[in-house]
Amino acid sequence: MSRAEIVVDLDAIAHNVGVLKELAGVTMMTVVKADAYGHGLLPVARTARAAGADWLATTTLDEARALRAAGDTGPILTWLTVPGERYDDVIREGIDLTAYSVAELDEIAAAVTDVPARVQLKVDTGMSRGGASRADWEALFARARAGEVAGDWAITGIWSHLACADEPDHPANDAQQAVFDDAIAAAEAAGLDPELRHLANSAATILRPQARYNAVRTGIASYGLDPAPSIEHGTDLRPAMTVRADLAMVKQIAAGDSVSYGYTWTAPSATKVGVVPVGYADGVPRTGSGRLEVAVGGRRRPVRGIVCMDQVVVDLGEDAEVRAGDDVVLFGPPGEGRPTAQDWAEASGTINYEIVTRAGGRLTRRYIGGSEA
Known part of the structure; x- marks a missing residue:
């Protein structure tokens, strides 16, 4: 992995x-x-x-x-x-x-x-x-x-x-x-x-x-992505892409500490934050800064501050039992607390096509199912 x-x-x-x-x-x-x-x-x-x-x-x-x-x-x-x-x-x-x-x-x-x-x-x-x-x-x-x-x-x-x-x-x-x-x-x-x-x-x-x-x-x-997400049509489409990463670092920050470039977000209270080793060079939309969510420990966690070229910072909460090396799902099929590509599209002001097509950069690709797995 x-x-x-x-x-x-x-x-x-x-x-x-x-x-x-x-x-x-x-x-x-x-x-x-x-x-x-x-x-x-x-x-x-x-x-x-x-x-x-x-x-x-x-x-x-x-x-x-x-x-x-x-x-x-x-x-x-x-x-x-x-x-x-x-x-x-x-x-x-x-x-x-x-x-x-x-x-x-x-x-x-x-x-x-x-x-x-x-x-x-x-x-x-x-x-x-x-x-x-x-x-x-x-x-x-x-x-x-x-x-x-x-x-x-x-x-x-x-x-x-x-x-x-x-x-x-x-x-x-x-x-x-x-x-x-x-x-x-x-x-x-x-x-x-x-x-x-x-x-x-x-x-x-x-x-x-x-x-x-x-x-x-x-x-x-x-x-597996809906071409008309605002229309109920009942077609059984199954998203095929999951983007995931290992959490690089977990740290405690105090109330009043600010996060990432420009200090666009300041912690209102003490919290733990995690560093995820992907950024806009890997397809994470910078326009989603402060609005994207990822899944850590089966729960959605908000991205805080500006999305950087190589990393994003996520708010893990004060009570989070999370450590470096834990799995982070940026987006994937719905369920288990995961954001979807459509969620990311809406948070970034774009369409799900762009979210999956731009994912890449230094990300490796792995296949499951089918004859390529």
């Missing part, structure tokens, strides 16, 4: 993938971008495949390359490239690329040799981020069809992304889905017949059945 580590429960990930696949009832694409949201790309990918993930999805070409290099032979989608990317090896490996523009299609065509590319088209349905704007659809779909006829590629999918799926009543959801339907119709009118049509992220997979089409992309929910 390490002095400070991320513990990932692969059985929880397998459970979540299975639950989501059964709920959706369509092709399951598990998103493993950003080192599987901080959980570890390769172990999570293997676990997701074994649990029924039909596709894996990454942001970058390098993430997709790493999956192939590790022996993954199943369908993989990747979607965010920049001008001048190298495509030749990715095409040979049968990885599905995403094109937003005619210029991207031209670059892909230039990289095709003896193996046709696999390409999906992303359309912007109202998020104003990646994807082709409506004004560019005609040219994009025409170029896509011409390349298909020429044998440069197969157009394997058309997709987009929802901006407000975690708010079921937001009017953007209906509006974006209507635009996506228009895009599908325009693609078909251009002679395209993509195998996959996908719009739903984790929140829409759970909350918006009409957005599932014939495939869904589930990211955060695959890791």
Whole structure:
């Protein structure tokens, strides 16, 4: 056991993938971008495949390359490239690329040799981020069809992304889905017949059945974190990540003693404090200073003062029977006094995605359950 580590429960990930696949009832694409949201790309990918993930999805070409290099032979989608990317090896490996523009299609065509590319088209349905704007659809779909006829590629999918799926009543959801339907119709009118049509992220997979089409992309929910924590939906998601550390030091401080940089907290009475050897370099959000809690001895203990680069100070209480070396759970699955990633997100003014994805730095990673344990 390490002095400070991320513990990932692969059985929880397998459970979540299975639950989501059964709920959706369509092709399951598990998103493993950003080192599987901080959980570890390769172990999570293997676990997701074994649990029924039909596709894996990454942001970058390098993430997709790493999956192939590790022996993954199943369908993989990747979607965010920049001008001048190298495509030749990715095409040979049968990885599905995403094109937003005619210029991207031209670059892909230039990289095709003896193996046709696999390409999906992303359309912007109202998020104003990646994807082709409506004004560019005609040219994009025409170029896509011409390349298909020429044998440069197969157009394997058309997709987009929802901006407000975690708010079921937001009017953007209906509006974006209507635009996506228009895009599908325009693609078909251009002679395209993509195998996959996908719009739903984790929140829409759970909350918006009409957005599932014939495939869904589930990211955060695959890791057991709720994509819509303000909505009661009853989906049995099991958080897979626990961040823990050994308590480095326990000391007594007197009433009037102040803690950490800037003296932002002063003890109103005598108390014991503990030093936890992790800080913002390891992903503890500095914005949570004075608001985060951790679990020590099965009880929640407040973080006092400013979160430092390498350590935080927690208030153990005057009567705490705690000593150096005791276990500290920063966050993990609910129960036994543990704060959750959602608790940390709320205390820090962010979302649970950021809490798990930023955990790292000098933390080691250990797996339990599954074949990686």
